[in-house]
Amino acid sequence: MAKSRVSSLLSRVVDIKPGEERIALLLFSYFFLITAPFTIIKAVRDASYLDGPGIDKLPYAYATALIVGIFVSLHTTLQVRVSRQRLITLSLIFFILTAGLFYGILFKGWTWLAIIYYMWANVFGVVVMTQFWMVMNDIFNPREAKRLIGFFGSGGILGGIAAGIVTALIAKKGEEHELFILVIALLIACIFVVRAIFAWQRNVTGIASPGGKKPPPMGREMERAGFKVSYDTVRKDSYLRLLAAAIILTVIVSTFIDWQYKSVVDQNQWAKARLTSFFGLFQAGLLVFSLLIQILLTSKLVKRFGILLALMVFPGVLFLGTVGIAIWANLLLGILIKGSDKSFSYSINQSARELLYIPVAPEKKYKAKAFIDMFVNRFSKTTGAVILFVVFLLVPNDFKARIRAISLVSVCFLIAWIFLNLKVSKAYVSTVKGKLEKEWERGDRIVDRAMDVETAKLVFDTLGSKDRSSNLYAMHLYDLLRKDKLTPEIKKLVGYESDEIRTASLGVLMEAEESPWTVHPDEELPADVLEKEIGEIMELESYQRLMKDFADRIVTEKGSDAETSKMELAKAISLMDSRSPLAASLDDLIKDDSPAVSRYAMEAAAKFKEREYVPLLILKLADPRTQEDAESALKKYGPRIVGMLGDYLEDPVEPLAVRKEVTAVLAGIGTPDVPEFLLRALAGNPEDLQSDLIDALDKIRSRQPDLAVPAEAVRMLIVKEVVHYTHAKDPSAVLNIFKLLGLVYSHEDIFRAYQNIQVGTKDSVAYALELLDYTLEKEMRDLVFPVLEDFTTAKKSS
């Protein structure tokens, strides 16, 4: 009961699923317990520096970031040698002890200590934040992370608000050193929360510690992720390089903004008189604003508009602030621009940035993240400091002049940042796509690519005819020869022997004339000579007259011998010209009851491509024995009969079996005008034909990815399938939805997403949905996602 109460309470604020309550609260607490002490530490850091070395020396503090990076790289090295839990626990203990030390000595008035403390504070911030996000990435996949990231982030923001207010209150009394006792207490509590998180991880996944593996023995299995390895990991991966570049620009601009903000604070008498209190209060106020953004905006922004917009909000807002402070360099603008920088950084930007890491392979992620977050950040801060020094050299020591100059430089970096975010967003999609394996390809494409189906069938028929009729056998051999398919291998297989040709030559059909063929063993039969000679014979008027009499007699006869003769006749007609008088017998042969006879006749019709045969061929689609041959023959007609086939398709009077086969024929022809007929047929609500029509469209689109299909018509069909699924929970509706989506979006991407949803692991499903989330327009997403989420849940539980 209590559990479901917690779940229902949480679900009002955040999209949380059953079973996630405990870990969600633990991570919320973890983030709270690291952000709170960091807020306190930062307030003391900034106040002690401005009181000590002063605003002009602030760039030196920024420049120490590189030194901080060296200490932080030690963390990177330890990361792969020590288990995650042990690393985090030892780090926290280190910070607890050093906080105790600063409690004793920081306020003794030693100016140099302010710089040491500044560095220590920065090390603290980087290490604890990196550790938190690593744990987060270990536990959640992209879809879960996207859903819950607002909630976790809020934990941090609440921690900052509470700590900011407490800092202001305690500092007001002049007891700044007491703040370190609070820091120590919070970090001790954090150790216990971290223990609970890893215990949960062990229970749920059976894995010893997040990250998936126990630390390997030294020198074996996993490569040590030292500085060089981490650097190389980033250097060699274009996506990681983009992320690193984006962070460089973010941090440099943030450094400029920080200097501008502290400059206006330093200039303001009221703030200068109570620095620690001011910075504490500022943090609290800043985080209230951040919390509102995080709870109300972050998850919704990312879910609704995707990564791109989430990434663009931050530099966009800073652009406005930078221009503003250049015009009005006062405390209010300083608070606004710094507030914007930090609030968006803690909320939307941090969330979006962490999401960008999620599709990166785990073995790369930890090496890269440590390098980017710890070293790149520090390096960028130092670069920002160097740029500030350069500006100070070039611009006179005038408060407003320097503020404006820094704003100008910021604007240039912000423009570069915006362009970079566009690239990052595209690269994110490619990386997600890269996680989706193509599980299988359409079977018909595999068959078409791997083999010559027509020749295969001809070989089988040749073999089959050998015992039945030597004439037919000979004609098949001739056909193979003509098509240049009578390879030595096939010759051997079909058991061609020249004696058989001699005794069963075409002369049997000619009756009056002697066969010109007396094939000797091993004698080559040149195809072109044979074709010419046989062609000339068949054109002889005497031949045609004789064969016409024979045909007229044979077509009405019944029985096995008659069937054989009719097969021979049909085959012979297929070797003739379409203007041959014998072709007049083709109608009767196509209509013949024997599927073997009609099959050869249909082959001849397909060769002649006369429209008069099309209705007869379509009739044969209804008979399962002749269906495939009729389909094959009709496909050979090609685009000229598309209109005629479309008429049959839309005619409800035609048998369903025929309409299904006509659909398959149209898919086989697949010219650009075919989809129009298929969509028109679909618009007529043909219940039993729906899936065949959609499959035909899918087949055409898979072969022609650039084929344009009217999007609105497809959308209406998707709506129908969604409604059908909602009522009937029919899995075939989901397949149809994907096939329809593949008509208007990238077929390859949609196909991959479907396959990974069908057969993939939990992560493959998540990446598939992530790809669809990015690919589909909002309206389409809103339409199909409820179906997909229901379908994937049903699959999981089945």
Added chain:
Amino acid sequence: MVINKREKDSVVIFDIEGEIKRSDITDVTLHQLVKDQLESGKKHILLNFEKVEFIDSFGVGEILASYISTHNLGGKLKLARISKKLFLIFQVTMLTKVLDIVEDEETALQGFFKD
């Protein structure tokens, strides 16, 4: 042609007897039988050719159509116990490039689950 169906370890096995040719089919074709199984959710189909004497081009079409239908739904179709002569024909006509042909039923069954 006679086709008998049985199931073993969630694999549907069609034991085909006689000749697969267009003049010999009765009410339902091999492809239709395979499609029926696919529609009922089966994904593993084995065609047993031990007692198949002859195949014509119609038979080839049926086998390929069955393969395509199975494959398009993410399933697997295998052929087992094909005679040497028939296998040779399959090789020459490159059907072996597409179809998964195994020696016997046991190998096929193991292969389904290994895949």
